[in-house]
Amino acid sequence: MNTVAVVGAGAMGSGIAHVFALHKFTTVLVDIHQDQLDRAMQTITKNLDRQLAKELITEEEKSAALNHLSTTSSLSEGIASADLIIEAATENMHVKQEIFQTLDQASKPEAILATNTSSISITALAAETKRSAQVIGMHFMNPVPVMKLVEIINGYATDAEVTSIIQQTAEQLQKIPLVVNDYPGFVSNRILMPMINEAIYTLYEGVAGVNEIDQIMQLGMAHPMGPLRLADFIGLDVCLSIMGVLHQGFGNPKYAPCPLLVNMVAAQKLGIKSGEGFYDYQEGPKSQKVSRQFE
Incomplete structure (x- = not known):
């Protein structure tokens, strides 16, 4: 080689x-x-x-x-x-x-x-x-x-x-x-993406804000980066695409992408690549702005 x-x-x-x-x-x-x-x-x-x-x-x-x-x-x-x-x-x-x-x-x-x-x-x-x-x-x-x-x-x-x-x-x-x-999501994304999707649901349902969700996973679970920050880093469009593969591949509703994720991608709020996702990369976390859309 x-x-x-x-x-x-x-x-x-x-x-x-x-x-x-x-x-x-x-x-x-x-x-x-x-x-x-x-x-x-x-x-x-x-x-x-x-x-x-x-x-x-x-x-x-x-x-x-x-x-x-x-x-x-x-x-x-x-x-x-x-x-x-x-x-x-x-x-x-x-x-x-x-x-x-x-x-x-x-x-x-x-x-x-x-x-x-x-x-x-x-x-x-x-x-x-x-x-x-x-x-x-x-x-x-x-x-x-x-x-x-x-x-x-x-x-x-x-x-x-x-x-x-x-x-x-x-x-x-x-x-x-x-x-x-070779099964949908392999190992890495079969485990990672549902966790990210669940973090987005936690925000969507008003359980906690962006900063709280990410810090709980960082400080309590020793993750180097919170799931919402990680989603921004990966690209929300990529996250949505992978959730689609999992949902279609397994036919299980537990893999359905969160409506907030779907809406953010439709709005081209894709994370770091677009300059805005769960975080505004000039102003910090946007938890209030994001969650109010669904109150």
Whole structure:
């Protein structure tokens, strides 16, 4: 496993490319939008500088990482020689299905196709290809350069040797790979998202405010970040999408997204990415403003 292509230059894709390049993999970051690639390279350079300032890496390692990393807006060129291709596009089934069809056609036959999806079925994406045994989930956590976990998800037909290769690859990145099977939400989001959704219900029903909910979970349960702040960090649109996958996949009403979450996404209050969610990132918690909508 020498050459890696990462498809999608958003926050997750740029972080994945960062860690592969830092660990001396020949890495190509692919996105159809050149401006997105430019922003990704600025972010990667900034994050490498942050690691350098903290003495986590040396100047030589920073330079080597940048030398191992290239970008392209041509998908076919970017993935042509890759041993491993990691799709890190938006969390949308239709978009990912189209990408996997293209990856299957344009990559070399022996290439492993991975997805960084946080909830979408690996088996369904593999069905869009003629190499189901070589399709696997490789779910990194955000921020990728910092978080140690990689959730490895076996699809229905994923070959055991492919799983082993991906585990070893994650370990080369100094990550901790944990293998799970392909059911809605896998393990991470099957547990995390209902907790976040319940926190939103607690706000929606007027049990407590934003600050109280988050601090109770931080101070009482030793969570490093409260669930509402975490939802803002993840993106409320992403949270809603994952709850939709869980609700549809299990057909259980306990996974129904809170109406407040639905309304906030409709209003484009998506959290940090939009500048406003459960917190206003200039004014602090908005518990009174949010809860009064439903009194």
